[in-house]
Amino acid sequence: MENIVRFTENSLLKYTAERSGEIKYGERIQVLPPGITIEEGLAATDAEFVLLGIPEDVGVRANYGRPGTATAWEGALKSIVNLQHNKFFKAGRLLILGCVDTAEALQQAEGLDPNEKADRKKLSALVEQLDKEVSHIITLIVRAKKTPIIIGGGHNNAYGNIKGTALAKGRPVNAVNFDAHTDFRLLEGRHSGNGFSYAYEEGFLRKYFIFGLHENYCGKGVMETIKKTEGRVKYNTYEQIAVTREKGFTAEMHNALEFINDERYGVELDLDAIVNVASSAMTPSGFSAERARQFVYFFGKQKNAAYLHICEGAPSLDNAANSHLTGKLIAYLVTDFMKAKTSLVNNAAITDESAKNSAKY
Known part of the structure; x- marks a missing residue:
């Protein structure tokens, strides 16, 4: 049974601001036609990328965080459909599937207090x-040989992304996470801080690299747990790269890639790692938006990149004059990833053609 609020042609008309002399993404993006199943639509489309929203903050609430991440999806949509369709990227390569129907979960989570044991248990059950x-939906997308691009929501959804990809591939996958936090906390009931530890414990996550961890927020217990993983979980810190500069940003991307590139891997990006971006754990000290874009492009350009997940954005926590900026940043990251994957395909085609030409002589 589908639990997806499908994006339709009418949705495109609603969000796209058409303008004479321009072609917007919303005029070329694909959606599923009515009257067919998701599986049928994914099998029929020639789009390479499938955009999925998870507008929820249940996992954040269960983790004692500030609610607001449910608002990122709509802001991202408004920005994405109004990008310019041009020679740099053809918008028809993207299909907007829609979003997970989270209305009931959000309604049930409203008013629950995570400090109360019974309420926290209810929140964890909603996350499960x-x-x-x-x-389930990530499994369908990956089995259809499409690349999911997921916009959250809290980082609890990393678990579903990893599990769905692993089930579709029939084997565990790896992940690289641009994040100020490990999200590898105790198995104490599901929330936004333990998606990776649950995926690891249940055998869906093989190797995990945390990129740019903030040293001030590394819990002793979590670090001891990482020590026990026998080298399957590695990290660097923001301070090593940006403060003491004992490590270089580009060199560390290559180190992380070498660690995870032996299997298909997910690219995870938590917006709370970027300085002054409205998020559930907004930071005054972090990587720049440009660094985040470089990260997404670098890891998206690799053959084994299986999906992109952008999470924890909370435009409702920003001031009204700037609330559109989170969606705009997400749109940049989404297009950087798609351009990287497209570049990979184009380079492979050029290599194949060169090999054919060489074989003639």
Whole structure:
């Protein structure tokens, strides 16, 4: 049974601001036609990328965080459909599937207090239900040989992304996470801080690299747990790269890639790692938006990159004059990833053609 609010042609008309002399993404982006199943639509489309939203903050609430991440999806949509369709990227390569229907979960989560044991248990149960829905739809997308691009929502959804990809591939996958936090916390009931530890414990996550961890927010217990993973979880810190500069940003991307590139891997990006971006754990000290874009492009350019997940954005926590900026940043990251994957395909085609020509002589 589908639990997806499908994006339609009418949705495109609603969000796209058409302008004479221009062609917007919303005029070329694909959607599923009515009257067919998601599986049928994914099999029929020639789009390479499938955009999925998870507008929820249940996992953040369960992790004692500030709610607001449910608002990032709509802001991102408004920005994405109004990008310029031009020679740099053809918008028809993207299909907007829609979003997971989270209305009931959000309604049930409203008013629950995570400091109350019974309420926290209810919040965790809601996250577990979302896990099932997310992993199911990601499995369908990956089995259709499409690349999912997921916009959250809290980082709890990393679990569903990893599980869904692993199920579709029939084997565990790896992940690289641009994040101020490990999200590898105790198995204490599901929330936004333990998606990776649950995926690891259940055998869906093989190797995990945390990129840019903030030293001030590394819990002793979590670091001891990482020590026990026998080298399957590695990290660097923001301070090593940006403060003491004992490590270089580009060199560390290559180190992380060498660690995870033996299997298909997910590219995870938590917006709370970027300085002054409205998020559930907004930071005054972090990487720049340009660094985040470089990260997404670098890891997206590799053959084994299986999906992109952008999470924890909370435009409702920004002031009204700037609330559109989170969606605009997400749109940049989404297009950087798609351009990177497209570049990979084009380079492979050029290599194949060169090999054919060489064989003639």
